Structure formats: structure tokens, C-alpha cells
């Protein structure tokens with residue numbers, strides 16, 4: 001095949017770039033961390049407004065866990081680190097994990 005610049009190309013295919021595997025940050029319920037603290041964490045680290053953060057916190061409280069956001073692998077891992085650090089500093093047992101989205 002000849003392209004317009006005169007150079008020879010063996011084949012012309014549509015480039016297929018796969019989107020990166022995404023990771024969800026899942027926060028876990030516990031019996032000790034105050035609800036207001038969890039709401040504040042979700043607002044601060046996951047950029048949610050008060051209403052959305054409260055909705056997510058209550059879902060975690062009732063269901064045992066809930067998704068706070070979906071990110072690339074490194075960003076999700078950093079979010080988990082920051083949340084655990086803030087919870088530890090405040091003396092709360094709040095836990096969260098990052099897991100691949102289907």
C-alpha cells in the first residue's frame with residue numbers, strides 16, 4: 001500500500017489502545033469511627049459535597065462497605081494511603097482498600 005507521502009506502509013489498522021484497568025476505593029464499616037469523621041474524609045479525599053459524602057457514609061454504615069471513587073491504580077493506592085494515615089492520626093480504626101473494577 002502507498003500512502004500520500006510516497007512511503008510504503010505494510011498495513012493500515014485502526015489503533016486499538018486499551019483503557020487502563022481502573023481501581024475502586026472501597027471503604028469499610030466499623031463500630032467505632034464517628035460518622036462525621038467518615039463524611040469529612042470522603043469530602044476531603046474524594047471531592048464529594050456534604051450531601052453525597054453523607055449518602056456514601058450511610059451506605060457503608062448500612063451495607064458494610066461502599067465505593068468512594070474510581071481511579072487509576074496509583075491514584076487509588078495513594079488515596080488508600082492518605083485515608084489510612086488520616087484515620088490513624090485521628091485514632092480511628094477506619095479501613096479502606098483498593099480493588100480492580102471488573
Ligand code: TYC
Pocket residue numbers: 027028029030031032033034035038057058060061094
Ligand atoms: N458505623 C460507624 C458508626 O456507627 C460509622 C461508620 C461509617 C464507620 C462508615 C466507618 O466506613 C465507615 N459510628
